[in-house]
Amino acid sequence: MKPRVLSGMQPSGRLHLGNLSGALSNWTKLQDTYEGYFFVADWHALSTNYAEPTQIKTLTREMVIDWLSAGLDPSKATIFIQSDLPDHAVLHVLLSMITPIPWLERIPTYKEQQTQLEDRDLSTYGFLGYPILQTADVLMYNADFVPVGIDQAPHVELTRAIARRFNSLYKPIFKEPQTLLTEVPKLPGTDGRKMSKSYNNAIYLSDSEETLREKLRTMVTDPARKRRTDPGDPDICPVFDLHKVYSDTPVIEQVNAECRTAKIGCIDCKRFLANALVTQLNPAWEKGRAIRKSPTMVDDVLQEGAKRARVTASATMQEVRDAIGI
Ligand code: TRP
Ligand code: SF4
Numbered sequence: 001m002k003p004r005v006l007s008g009m010q011p012s013g014r015l016h017l018g019n020l021s022g023a024l025s026n027w028t029k030l031q032d033t034y035e036g037y038f039f040v041a042d043w044h045a046l047s048t049n050y051a052e053p054t055q056i057k058t059l060t061r062e063m064v065i066d067w068l069s070a071g072l073d074p075s076k077a078t079i080f081i082q083s084d085l086p087d088h089a090v091l092h093v094l095l096s097m098i099t100p101i102p103w104l105e106r107i108p109t110y111k112e113q114q115t116q117l118e119d120r121d122l123s124t125y126g127f128l129g130y131p132i133l134q135t136a137d138v139l140m141y142n143a144d145f146v147p148v149g150i151d152q153a154p155h156v157e158l159t160r161a162i163a164r165r166f167n168s169l170y171k172p173i174f175k176e177p178q179t180l181l182t183e184v185p186k187l188p189g190t191d192g193r194k195m196s197k198s199y200n201n202a203i204y205l206s207d208s209e210e211t212l213r214e215k216l217r218t219m220v221t222d223p224a225r226k227r228r229t230d231p232g233d234p235d236i237c238p239v240f241d242l243h244k245v246y247s248d249t250p251v252i253e254q255v256n257a258e259c260r261t262a263k264i265g266c267i268d269c270k271r272f273l274a275n276a277l278v279t280q281l282n283p284a285w286e287k288g289r290a291i292r293k294s295p296t297m298v299d300d301v302l303q304e305g306a307k308r309a310r311v312t313a314s315a316t317m318q319e320v321r322d323a324i325g326i
Helices: 017-033 042-049 053-069 087-098 099-103 108-116 130-140 150-169 209-217 239-245 251-261 266-292 295-325
Strands: 004-007 035-039 078-081 145-148 179-180
Touching: 004 017, 004 130, 017 035, 017 078, 017 145, 035 053, 035 130, 035 295, 042 053, 042 130, 042 209, 053 078, 053 145, 053 266, 053 295, 078 295, 087 295, 099 150, 108 150, 130 209, 145 150, 150 179, 239 251, 239 266, 251 266
Parallel strands: 004 035, 004 145, 035 078, 145 179
Antiparallel strands: none
16 A cells, blocks of 8 residues: 655645746655645635635636646546535544644744734634644545645644644544655746745746746846846856756756856847746646646546545544544
């Protein structure tokens, strides 16, 4: 039997190159060697967006389209939406009974997010309980590993603590899952800052080839290189950082040498990069087109995923009820 991995993502927008080289490339690798459960955490999105939930449903669907385009394969992994599995909420309630409030208050993201999103009132019960819901997501499927970025590690730590507490209070039915740290390469966006949806500097999987080329054409370069005849410094140029991720070695070496001597211009340099990206994104774009052509495909994948998830979830809930004796 393969060990099980489980991970979730909030439906916060379309996937960009940073997400693709981070979480998604990790998930698509893991689905071959592990039994994978991957789901859209739409209830988690409510914890910070409860006042404006209108986007969540659309974003959920778009995210699944991006996942499938990027190579997540429903014949290998179980792909579903959290809110299609009401048992997650039931387990959340039961786990909330045994979780001391200080355990939640001392998780770094709790205070950090409140400061970062100060336009929203996050003094809610649901926001405090966010990591319990995440714990329910993980324990429901008795996952061995939880692939997440470093920011989520405290949540997995809490999951382990709650599992221990449940096991010692009632009956040892839960495994303590381990964090599988995802390395997230730091990709620069078009303005040179870290690529991020909130900076408006991202290149998206769903961008057209034309949009992608245009975004690269206007991307910032070595600011000292004003004229074509000025030599540049690739070491401080965000375009070169992308070359290092997406271009072949000969191109990287050529750019590295010829930028410094002004033999190559930024326009050509960026065109090389665009070509490399187009080649690598083409299979995903093609899959995306195929998905959009078959209107029921996403629903079918999600229905089948929920059905499979339900089998495991029902079994866990039966064990949980027996363990508590209720
Ligand atoms: N909190 C995670 C994030 O924002 C998403 C998530 C929800 C998750 N439930 C999970 C991740 C369970 C791993 C396991 O990225
Ligand atoms: Fe950057 Fe390329 Fe221009 Fe050099 S040639 S400054 S690496 S965009």
